[in-house]
Amino acid sequence: MAAGEFDIIRSLFAPLAAEKGAFALDDDAALLPAAEYVATKDMMIAGVHFRPDDPLDLVARKLLRVNLSDLAAKGARPVGYFLACAWPKTATRAQIARFAQGLAADQAQFRIALYGGDTTKHRAAGAPLTLSLTAFGAPARMGMIARKGAQIGDDIYVTGTIGDAGLGLAALEKRETFAKPARDYLVGRYRLPEPRLVMGGALAGHASAAIDVSDGLIADAGHIAAVGGVGIEIEAERLPLSPAAKDWLERQPAREEALARLAGFGDDYEILFAAPPNRRRSIDMAGKVSKTAVARIGQVVKGAGARLIGADGDEIPVESPGFDHFAG
Amino acid sequence: MAAGEFDIIRSLFAPLAAEKGAFALDDDAALLPAAEYVATKDMMIAGVHFRPDDPLDLVARKLLRVNLSDLAAKGARPVGYFLACAWPKTATRAQIARFAQGLAADQAQFRIALYGGDTTKHRAAGAPLTLSLTAFGAPARMGMIARKGAQIGDDIYVTGTIGDAGLGLAALEKRETFAKPARDYLVGRYRLPEPRLVMGGALAGHASAAIDVSDGLIADAGHIAAVGGVGIEIEAERLPLSPAAKDWLERQPAREEALARLAGFGDDYEILFAAPPNRRRSIDMAGKVSKTAVARIGQVVKGAGARLIGADGDEIPVESPGFDHFAG
Known part of the structure; x- marks a missing residue:
């Protein structure tokens, strides 16, 4: 491979750089315009957070989007990254170019720009593509929506549909089979999440606490519960499901177990949030204005932890409560 | 290993978090106080940027310092990261704790705090420790010192001494041998660079362009030359050398070749900068006030690229002009 590091930066990444402040990536540092910022950093590793054979333009877009999703759940408008x-040792210029194309597509869609970074290569054979992205944005005028703040009596809501990404991953790993259009939809949900940015902005000032669903619905509800010193109950029959997930659910022998699996999957990147009951109309309005489906799925209660509740009022055990990289 | 990801974050990293804005690392995002920021991001990989057997507290401190060094060269005061x-798959809690201890030590020294991030684990056997740090700081009142801006006729300066880190690495890799005190000094310079933060701040408003020496003196001078559309000549006999490096130089059969090696080594993390001749007194003063040695080593000239010039006025070829991760 003849392409050098500086050529790769100049030809593939410099075109992605912010017009002001990024110095065409010719500097070691960037100058961010004076403002208050919300910032977040998420890492993705081949073989851990994505499949080594995932198309690299989609990997780039997912990396951006999981970070934008964090900003969305905080009500912030993304600015740059x-x-x-x-x-990997064996990476080719064509692969890096495809990755940069994915960034370019999403930069245009979300109106953000690259401010700087670092491009390097592993020396160890077999060391996987390892990506780290720091995204920053402007908080909503009403302020940042924190993870902490859920109050007993608040409603619990989630945007979009739940469980699709997990089913998409299962399809890719041949643990589940789906007919063609459903399969494409589910795999698409796994590979290319939709950060709920407009909805997140509209929730600022209404939501008492929020998080994006990355570890899994119940696991992430558990995070809100833990930092808030409260309990959360989610009604299994209220989980918002896509047609493809509903179809799959109908085919499962044990409905409650299947609902628990959907509530355990991660990677949906929907916004899970709490809001006082007197905000129900505002929440509906936020959903309509942002053209985002939003479902009321539970309540904040006394106690600790998050529980999935069946139609009979009993708790349904949910396995894999979040992805713990250090467990076991 | 029983320690889970959340426990590791809570017990090892949360104590490092900023009091305000980092939410005790309980949130996905941080809120940065309203200001103008200079930001930089550098990655370090075991086996590429540090030796796999380097003590992990020193690895952590070097990771922080290479980023602080970028801020120093921009004249910025660090705030957080x-x-x-x-x-790696096999990492133990004790190793991560030692890493966190290194961060704590340098946070205290440089008065900075952790604002957020991501802690994860490789699944691939042999995949190396991979670190990415984004540091941000406040620009000096006189503004950020850019890499671009060197003018023909400017003087070229460098802080501290040059070549020590490269000799330290050579000692660790048993390519060179040194007596005990010199060896410790040189290895220390490789493992624990000193970001020239006070000097950097004092240079704002005086330096026309600056960079920190990470790729090598001549390579980094080449970066300043390239973005400035100028040439840079550095006089080999003016390179500031430590007693240990002088000693080594005396022992080399070919003096010019040896000087070229020192000018080719990376990892010194000194500030290399340009300033107009009418600022000589201000530069001297900045060095005195910040207790930082500073040497005038060359000139900005017409042309392109950076050259090392011998006592006879001829160019001395410098090998390994910077570390290109994507070369060859």
Whole structure:
């Protein structure tokens, strides 16, 4: 491979750089315009957070979107990002170019720009593509929606549909089979999440606490519960499901177990949030204005932890409560 | 290993978090106080940027310092950082704790705090510790010192001494041998660079362009030359050398070749900068006030690229002009 690091930065990444402040990636640092910022950093590793054979333009877009999803759940409007890539020893210029194309597509869609970063290469054979992205944005005028703040008596809501990404991953890993259009939809939900940015902005000032669903619905509800010192109950029959997920659910022998699996899957990148009951109309309005489906699925209660509740009022055990990279 | 991801974050990293804005690392995002920021991101990979057997507290401190050094060269005062770690499959809690101890030590020294990040683990056997840090700081009142801006006729300066880190690495890799005190000094310079923060702040308003020496003196001078559309000449006999490096130089059969090696080594993390001749007194003063040695080593000239010039006025070829991760 003849392409050098500086050529790769100049030809593939410099075109993605912010017009002001990023210095065409010719500097070691960027100058961010004076403002208050919300910032977040998420890492993705081949073989851990995505499949090594996932198309690299989609990997790039997912990396951006999981970070934008964090900003969305905080009610913030994204502005830009810093990117660090450690490529495998065997990476080719064409692969890096495809990755940069994915970034370019999503930059245009979300009106953000690259501010700086670092591009390097592993020396160890077999060391996987390792990506780290720091995204920053402007908080809503009403302020940042924190993870902490859910009050007893609040409603619990979630945007979009739940469980699709987990089913998409199961399809890719051949643990589940789906007919063609459903399969494409579910795999698409796994590979290319939709950060709920407009909805997040509309929730600022209404939501008492919020998080994006990355570890799994019940696991992430558990995070809100833990930092808020409250309990959360989610009604299994109220989970918003896509047609493809409903179809799958109908085919399962044990309905409650299947609902628990959907509530355990991660990677949906929907916004899970709490809001006082007197905000129900505002929440509906926020959903309509942002053209985002939103479902009221539970309540904040006394106690601790998050529980999935069946139609009979009993708790349904949910396995894999979040993805713990250090467990076991 | 029983320690889970959340426990590791809570017990090892949360104590490092900023009092305000980092939400005790309980949130996906941080809120940065309203200001103008200079930001930088550098990645470090075991086996590429540090030796796999380097003590992990020193690895952590070097990771912080290479980023602080970028801020120093921009004249910025560091405020905080985001950190992403992908640990090898086999990492133990004790190793991560030692890493966190290193961060704590340097946070205290440089008065900065952790604002957020991501802690995860590789699944692939042999995948190395991969670290990415995004540091941000406040620009000096006189503004950020850019890499671009060197003018023909400017003087070229460098802080501290040059070549020590490269000799330290050579000692660790048993390519060179040194007597005990010199060896410790040189290895220390490789493992624990000193970001020239006070000097950097004092240079704002005086330096026309600056960079920190990470790729190598000549390579980094080449970066300043390239973005400035100028040439840079550095006089080999003016390179500031430590007693240990002088000693080594005396022992080399070919003096010019040896000087070229020192000018080719990376990892010194000194500030290399340009300033107009009418600022000589201000530069001297900045060095005195910040207790930082500073040497005038060359000139900005017409042309392109950076050259090392011998006592006879001829160019001395410098090998390994910077570390290109994607070369060859």
